[in-house]
Amino acid sequence: MVNPDLGNMAADDSSAVGGISEVPNPNQAMASKSKTPLKTLQRGHEVYMLNCGQCHEYKLPEKIDIEDWEDAMPKMIGHAGLDNADEKAVLAYVKAVKIVKGAM
Numbered sequence: 686m687v688n689p690d691l692g693n694m695a696a697d698d699s700s701a702v703g704g705i706s707e708v709p710n711p712n713q714a715m716a717s718k719s720k721t722p723l724k725t726l727q728r729g730h731e732v733y734m735l736n737c738g739q740c741h742e743y744k745l746p747e748k749i750d751i752e753d754w755e756d757a758m759p760k761m762i763g764h765a766g767l768d769n770a771d772e773k774a775v776l777a778y779v780k781a782v783k784i785v786k787g788a789m
């Protein structure tokens with residue numbers, strides 16, 4: 686007899702892919718360096734975490750050029766169904782991360 690419980694093991698496949706632990710939380714130093722209000726960065730970080738790993742792995746700020754971020758963001762905000770303010774916030778956040786990490 687086959688144990689019917691053996692089919693239940695795949696349920697916990699929800700671990701984050703894409704090295705998301707490398708994405709820093711916004712802080713005051715990041716805000717000053719990027720000349721962006723901390724609130725905007727926090728909003729951008731939140732939107733990023735909630736929406737940007739749904740369809741593909743998280744695109745890490747330092748892996749993508751500023752130009753390509755500016756290019757991709759309107760499309761991605763459309764993909765995620767977000768508004769213009771959130772687009773600005775996410776873009777500000779990824780730029781700030783790049784500035785802080787010196788990966789311009």
Ligand code: HEC
Nearest residue numbers: 733736737739740741744749753757760761762764765775
């Ligand atoms: C509904 C699905 C979906 C969501 C949500 C989504 N994306 Fe994407 N993303 C895609 C698809 C599909 C592509 C590749 C094709 C294209 O450009 O539309 C892509 C491509 C990208 C690229 C360019 C890839 C590269 O390596 O150059 C970046 C950057 C990106 N996404 C960032 C984001 C960010 C940031 C968010 C959150 C605001 C996001 N995505 C949310 C579907 C999505």
